[in-house]
Amino acid sequence: MKKNVKKIAFFIVLIASVTLVAFNRPGDKYFEIAKNIDIFASLFKEVNAYYVDEVNPNQVMKKGIDAMLESLDPYTNYIPEDEIEDFRTMTTGQYGGIGAVIGKRNERPIILMPYEGFPAHKAGLMVGDEIVSVDGIEVTSKATSDISKLLKGQSNTQVKVVVKRLGVPEKFEVVLTREKIKIDNVPYYGMVNNNTGYIKLSDFTSNASKEVKKALVELKEKGAKNIILDLRDNPGGLLSEAINISNLFIPKDKEIVRTKGKIAEWNKIYNALNAPVDTEMPLVVLTSSRSASASEIVSGVIQDYDRGILIGERTYGKGLVQATRPLTYNSQLKITTAKYYTPSGRCIQAIDYSHRNEDGSVGKIPDSLRVAFKTKNGRTVYDGGGISPDIEVGDRTIAPITSSLISKGLLFDYAGVYVLDHKKIKGAKEYEMSDAEYQDFIKWLANKEYDYSTKVENTLEDLVNFSKKEKYYDAIKPQVESLKAQISHNKEKDLMTFKDEIKEYLEEEIVSRFYLQKGVVEASFDDDEDVTAAIRIFNNPVEYNKLLQGK
Template identity: 65%
Template sequence: MNTRLKKWLIPSTIIGAAALTIAAGNPTEKYFEIAKNMDIFATLFKEVNTYYVDEVSPNKLMKTGIDAMLNSLDPYTNYIPEDEIEDYRTMTTGQYGGIGAIIGKRNNKTLVLMPYENFPAQKAGLRIGDEILEIDGVDAAKKNSNDVSKLLKGQAGTAVKLKVKRFGQKETMNIEITRQRIKIDNVPYYGMVNDEVGYLHLTDFTSDASKEVRKAVTELKEKGAKKIVFDLRDNPGGLLNEAVNIANLFVPKDKLVVSTKGKMTDWNKNYTALNPPLDVDIPVAILTSGRSASASEIVAGVMQDYDRGVLVGQRTFGKGLVQATRPLSYNSQLKITTAKYYIPSGRCIQAIDYSHKNEDGAASRIADSLRVAFKTSNGRVVYDGGGVTPDVDVERPNTAPITISLLNKGLLFDYATEYAAAHQSIVSAKKFKVSDAEYEHFMKWLSGKEYDYITKVETDLNDLTANAKKEKYYDDIKEQIDQLKKRVSHNKELDLVKNKEEIKEYLEQEIVSRYYYEKGVKEASFDNDVDLQAALKVLQSPTEYQNILKGKK
């Protein structure tokens, strides 16, 4: 076959798909531009592979080029090669073949961070804090977290052999675990906060998310819940149809949930509530955060637009873009942004404008002054272009530098592991507290351990000193700077006392996790969760709840 003809075959198949996306202009000119640039790219790729001074990997070079090209559009349009399809499938379905545990690196050790309850890792006896030395004879210390994950995953029904070291035991253990199909729950926890308020935490929108939410709400009502806290914080989103079905649980049938609009007009669609709702009357407080995105913003926005619930927390991320997957050659796929979504009030909550980038290629957030006003069913004013703004804004407290250091160094984790080795059981997660005597023991345990840190004030003083020297003011203010440094210089022992309550909160959650896993951590956090406490305050005052929904707050 003629070489020139071969080069034209690839563009022609792309044109066949691309022709559908041409909205304006001369189609012939568009076809020519595509074919021309594909020809240039193919010849350039060939020349680089042939003549570049060092050996290059065609696969890596092509992947780099594709990634750079797609990244110039937005962060959500991605090329998925065949060897990454399984990871993508796990992300969208929540399913994979493995042992059912979160494994991570801490201080160059491969540790079990959280086994999922009732899955192979937990059933085989793996505990939080166990160090994995070998996986099927492969030294885990020489592998990064991604490599370790790949070694542990595999076909359901196959076995993986681990060599494990447990704190307090001299001998290592050999554990064989049979992999199974792991389905990660979208709702890892639901339960009663008090006698009349139920709580559920939705972390993803993979398949069956709506069924899990329905089940959680139904069982909470059976336990006596007359009000619901629906936690969507840090939820990155997922499947659009699951968002529609979840919103449908709380809003009447036939109500518009979301609309999608893009360049392919045939794909523009209105998604309505298709089923009878589960409950359109029960008071609901929805928790949101700056990392609540996409599908979680649809649900939160729908509840706000129909005045169906009160949003509590922080403004959401602002991802109003819809992606679809398209099949490519050799079992690879393209995940591509195809539309923007619009919630019932008519607003799109996309916060970053990728279509108008700065000269340096960076995209910027839509300015608050450019956000357009819309109205909810009750006439409350809401805005587009920057995420969903909560009805009750809650400021999260800053975590002290010493607490961050203790977390990052893994010292709270290590202490909890030692605590669990010395205590066979503890009281329930909700009741467990670290006593003052235990905290004193923890402070002594920290003696000699490295967890130094620098505070923001110290950083600012260092910057001030550097700028003063640069601008030749230092000699004039040196005495004042030295006095300030002495006054703000941190003392680790004093900081341990000053931030005692905050550190105890994190320590309690770490210890509880050793006995009650992920669900216990959630229950242990209730008393100190500022968003949850704000939601409870609203729910426990019917007048305030209704005033917010009516715009009278």
């Protein structure tokens, strides 16, 4: 081992020395590069030779590379050979496995959602099933990522999973045959009402534009007169897919996006190359603070051409383009090569990584420094800080009791209990928990732990602490104690005060057991503030057109 490490160090020094000779020209920046490579190699040689413990060259080098790239931006990354498969999954949406989302609930590895039509679903595995072991390996104490690696593998290979299910006294084994799993970019599309179609786009991996086009065409055939394109929480992906999706709504030959970087030859203007599917149908794009990159390209294009209305939250603000470069030993470098600009000319990158504070931190561009641009109809839009929606709907705040029930996994767990007594329920859109069923849920909660503090209680506690420090507490103690008694939360009371909100989240959990991912989307329509706002603007064509005209 030690000899191998010394050989590696020797070859690094040799390469650096050759490089130093090749680029040692006065005023040439490559001299500085070669000099520092030489220093780095020499340093590693000394560390390897004299450090008190054995040094793992792969780990040390990986840490050094990661630290170097981290000083640039979060999107420039080194991808070693053993992580290439995960990277391909991210860009293609494909992998070999059983087709299920897994996660932890109360420290137990649980199937959170089986993908319809794939091995886990076909084998009868359900939301809430606990994974005990994979191919004889106990997984209860393992991290979710490690369990995922055990479940993944080549297509047509088998994996044995031991499962524990609520209501089934004994653990049981399921033998699954892995398949090539293709995660849909469009997990759901359908009709919200008689004239409004809805398309949920969750990723921009390969074929995303084909999936959106298929959904759009079918919804029009079903009678859709308006379309909601949901890009909330979509982290982005392939630039080509963002261009093609924008082209579905924008006329051929119109500019979609342009990129500008250090290498002038790589700068490019991307235009719509195909005939659009529809340029007239009223369109709403839903955005959130986690809509990023390719999501922002599509949102920016729709806004810049006044093709539709944006509803929701200001987007994340990632205006950087990445490309992959091959490295030796089957590794790759994902590197930021350019910034992108929407048709109006704005770059919506929120953070300037080239200018860091003394401590190395970076900050967002302040609103006061954002530059104004104009849309096709003359509306004012801004760069530097994401895409601002035309109708802002703030992030929803839920009651402390609801938050506690969710975080403790109690709504998730009760949905499993509910399924034991109910073999079927109404359709996802129609299902509603009855008052009697909600009372059953309250009874089930009786011996469960879900304590919480309200913001008012926390504020009062701060008041007590400050008053004690400043010697005022004795004077105000009677009033404080009286106020404490008045605002002290009562679980039973809160369960009724926030009944509608708790029922909403509980109903979605129950629907997920019967109708999986598509059912969860449909069940949320009635309570989704962004969708409600979209339908409201569709029902008011005059207001819709006024917004697009900037009036």
